[in-house]
Amino acid sequence: MSKLEYVRKMALMGDEAVAYAVKQADVDVIAAYPITPQTIIVERLSKYVADGELNASFIQAESEHSALSICIGSALAGARTFTSTASQGLALMHEVLYIASSMRAPIVMAIANRALNSPLNIHCDHSDIMGARDTGWIHLFANNVQQAYDLTLMAFKISEDPDLLIPVSVNLDGFILTHSIEPLEVLLDEEVHQFIPHEPYPHEIDFGNPLAYGVMALPDTYMEFKRQFQEAMLKVPEVFHKTTREFYTISGRTYKSLTSYFTEDAEAVVIALGSTVETLKYVARKFREKNIKVGVLGLTMYRPFPEKEIVKVLENVRCIAVLDRAYSYGGVGGPLYTDILASLYKNGMKPIVADFVYGLGGRDFKLTDSEEIFRKMMKAIECNGFERDIYWWGVKE
């Protein structure tokens, strides 16, 4: 291994990898409130600041609500801003999430996905982020520690793009990624600085050209402002792809809004978010060795929803299993499932689809679970349907 290769290799926990990326991004303000399993991120960052390795203002707020409010203030002041939370913390931020996006405050937030109370549970699921799904943020999901690092860096570039100025969340599965040590390859500081140089916030606070931010709009204009925001959201894919292309040139790592494995000729595809995609990928490879045509589709970008890319991948697929690590209680099914159903219907597609609600509160999703779901899908193709539309996977009945 050459010296350069040596400095690029690291073994970090997901939380540490995020913190390392944030340090390299030379953020100006970090405002956060500690919550398991995010704490390591803010601990590492405060240490970087204390050691003078990162010249930033580290603010430990008295709540997540205030943490994100501080972030809006610092972003409008023109500071590169980072925060991080999980679970109840994200729920407490809820009100401010909408305001951050609709005020067009570029902020990057790492979310260590965790279940919501009650009963109290600190382990992984996606109920937290799904509650924040429609808040106008760009939501990215990491499947492994390398992606958590890479997406954090790219998140700054996407969020601060002058055409967007939209906050970005980088989601990593609580404990499964946040506390797992994985090998990863990092960029050099200079490479990061070139990739995300500090550009002034185009609407930053200026006494000479005073602006009002966050005014009141009555019914005569409010809807126009919302329509305007949706237009910005429509520009996200283009900026995302531009960013990933540029990232590829410095890292050699390819990113798309979707991660698809063996989907080209797949008869059955499992769709999931986060670390589960890695498990599914491993099992799919085993099935492929036995010539069973299964594929895996992971969403790196969940909002805006990559509808067109998804339906393209699913075009010739006969059977789909959607894995939801959250649920819409009293609704049609899990949130990912309903998004997929809507996309299929809009595009006139009618494959066999079922929702697998799994892993709530950190319940393990094992290789055997994955195998069983693949087998169920093959059976569903044979029988032209699943036994039911929604499975609560692994629940003791």
Add this chain to the structure above:
Amino acid sequence: MTTVEKYFKTISDVPVEDYFAPGHRLCAGCGASIAIKLAMKAIKSPTIVVNATGCIEVATSMFPYVSWRVPWVHVAFENTAAVASGISEGLKILNKKRGKIMYDVIAIGGDGGTFDIGLQALSGALERGHKMLYICYDNEAYMNTGVQRSGATPIGAVTTTSPAGEIIPGKRERKKDLIGIVAAHRIPYAATASISHPLDFINKVRKALEINGPTFIHVITPCTLGWRYPPSLTVKIARLAVETRYFPVFEVEDGRVKINIRVSRPKPLEEFLQVQGRFRHLLDDRNRDVLEALKKQVEENWNKLVKLEELGVYI
């Protein structure tokens, strides 16, 4: 911005320029608008205002009509101190890293946004020690939503959620000691003020802005709608609040109390109460106990301040 003396001795010293613009939609005779106008006369260098949801916010920012001549930010109701913290720290680090100019940060919230829903964010900001001035304009109820009780509403006062009924004669609880809570954070400067005493108030704002740390001013602002009196009496009622010792005007500098307006011969509290519809029922014999309770609280508050000032102890 014209360069002015650090403090103002007479009203004619006060700058002509207004950074609070007309065309706002606050009620005729609004006490809060006087407070904000006066506060903005005290700014000394580039300043940004952060405004909590409330009367001042909605009435000065109804798109496309904005009544500010400085950068102005509104985010939500309960987080104004937090947003101001972020702006203050953002500017500070950008000044250090990339030479951006520094601004004075003034956060403005009503009593609802400060005593109640914003108290946690305020406490956090004060404890963290950011350079910012927080001004609470206190009209003693949620006026923007139609006069509901707040933690600042005094005992006996009528609001739409503490009405005077057959059994319950208005609000039953005492007013929260906000400045006591604020001073307990041991911030460098906290003060109360009344719009009836503009020089005292403007100079306090100026003094607070000179300090490199968190500062706080609590200003009493009568509300014609909620206190139920004719709009022309706003200043008179604010003065009566001071002259009856209902609202003591003092400052707490580095933890030590100093009474700024010494009321040696207070006017009877009834003079303050009788001009306001919200208190009129207290003058009825059957509510004598409530009136006495209010009087007792006013007396206790004043005596405490006198004692603290005499002793020179840190609070």
Add this chain to the structure above:
Amino acid sequence: MAEVDVKKIARGDFTWRSLPLAAMIKVPTSLEYKTSDWRIEKPEIDQSKCIKCLLCWIYCPDMSIKRLDEGRVEVDYDFCKGCGICAEVCPTKAIKMVEE
């Protein structure tokens, strides 16, 4: 962010494209919003009685008492809402509220 044409917006002459991004608007703009029609009574100043104490100026909630040279004052009727505070605080009763 661009200065907006407030009059055009008030007329309803805008689209989502033409409105400023996220309602970030160059200030002040409320000078276009005259509040004079809120008034029932208007203040009139008897300059012969004015002692130039500036109390009306300092207390006006609507920045509607204009301070001229040497402490002289006049009313800006564009924004005066007729609250009567100026008349109330005037120590020489130089300001009277009269019906519009």
